[in-house]
Amino acid sequence: MRRILFIFVDGIGLGDDNPDINPFVVAKTPILNALSNGKKWIRGIGRQISERAVFIPTDPRLGVAGRPQSGSSQAVILTGKNVPEILGRHYGPKPDKTTRNLLEKDNFFKRVIQQGKHAALLDGYPPKLLADIARGYTLPSSIQYAAIHSGQSLFTIDDILAERALTAEYTGYAWRDYLKLDNTPLFSPQEAGKKMVELARKYDFAFHSHWMTDYVGHRGPFERGVELLEILDGVLRGILDIWNDDEGLIILTSDHGNMEHIGDRKHTENDVPTLIIGSGKEAFAEGLTTLMDFVPRMEKYLFA
Numbered sequence: 001m002r003r004i005l006f007i008f009v010d011g012i013g014l015g016d017d018n019p020d021i022n023p024f025v026v027a028k029t030p031i032l033n034a035l036s037n038g039k040k041w042i043r044g045i046g047r048q049i050s051e052r053a054v055f056i057p058t059d060p061r062l063g064v065a066g067r068p069q070s071g072s073s074q075a076v077i078l079t080g081k082n083v084p085e086i087l088g089r090h091y092g093p094k095p096d097k098t099t100r101n102l103l104e105k106d107n108f109f110k111r112v113i114q115q116g117k118h119a120a121l122l123d124g125y126p127p128k129l130l131a132d133i134a135r136g137y138t139l140p141s142s143i144q145y146a147a148i149h150s151g152q153s154l155f156t157i158d159d160i161l162a163e164r165a166l167t168a169e170y171t172g173y174a175w176r177d178y179l180k181l182d183n184t185p186l187f188s189p190q191e192a193g194k195k196m197v198e199l200a201r202k203y204d205f206a207f208h209s210h211w212m213t214d215y216v217g218h219r220g221p222f223e224r225g226v227e228l229l230e231i232l233d234g235v236l237r238g239i240l241d242i243w244n245d246d247e248g249l250i251i252l253t254s255d256h257g258n259m260e261h262i263g264d265r266k267h268t269e270n271d272v273p274t275l276i277i278g279s280g281k282e283a284f285a286e287g288l289t290t291l292m293d294f295v296p297r298m299e300k301y302l303f304a
């Protein structure tokens with residue numbers, strides 16, 4: 001049995017060692033740091049191999065000028081194609097027509113399903129967002145678009161209530177605080193991590209997408225960035241507690257930098273962090289340098 005749990009964290013890059021602008025410098029993240037040999041996730045960290053993980057600074061620029069954007073970068077992660085080069089620019093936050101066509105034709109969720117295997121985007125979405133997507137008021141992200149075109153109906157509040165899906169911010173607190181829903185599940189970060197593994201075990205390819213980091217990268221405040229990283233650290237603690245390294249690979253990465261530089265409201269052109277956890281991590285990490293390098297390796301890992 002081999003499976004992949006893909007943990008996507010929007011808008012985190014490897015930035016300056018500056019405690020005034022970079023939450024990675026001040027957040028207490030013992031798990032993140034342990035997975036990179038005690039080193040902080042900042043520019044210059046280099047490739048790190050620890051007992052449970054390979055850490056790889058990863059290029060989201062792909063030789064195309066400008067600041068990487070979610071629409072094109074997420075499509076790179078899920079198609080393995082140099083989408084910014086095809087478009088002639090980085091484009092986002094939502095996918096343009098060309099990107100949507102590429103994702104409709106081919107994306108990794110779809111490939112997994114075509115192999116007779118099971119894939120899912122684990123996030124459950126609030127009723128209003130799903131209604132806005134259904135009436136064309138909001139375009140799906142590239143990640144959502146890829147899942148939809150593999151045949152998946154995006155998970156709903158019913159799936160959240162039945163604990164078949166996880167909220168984007170892991171713990172469920174935002175559904176209470178912002179959406180004013182009072183009956184949805186709440187988890188500690190560690191419990192949310194365990195829940196993510198339990199859900200991932202139902203699939204060959206499970207993908208979780210977290211976007212609050214990009215939101216905070218654009219708007220701040222700095223303290224919220226620190227808090228989000230400490231929550232992510234707790235989630236990873238829960239994941240590592242029960243993940244059996246022989247059951248498959250965990251991949252964590254991002255689409256572009258942003259939250260590592262709070263204050264300028266823009267994405268950065270920094271490398272993004274990638275973590276590969278599980279048996280076979282070294283083979284998977286070999287030669288991996290850009291966001292295009294996930295699909296061919298995931299294909300080999302799951303379908304060989």
Ligand SMILES: [Zn+2]
Nearest residue numbers: 011093214258
């Ligand atoms: Zn953004």
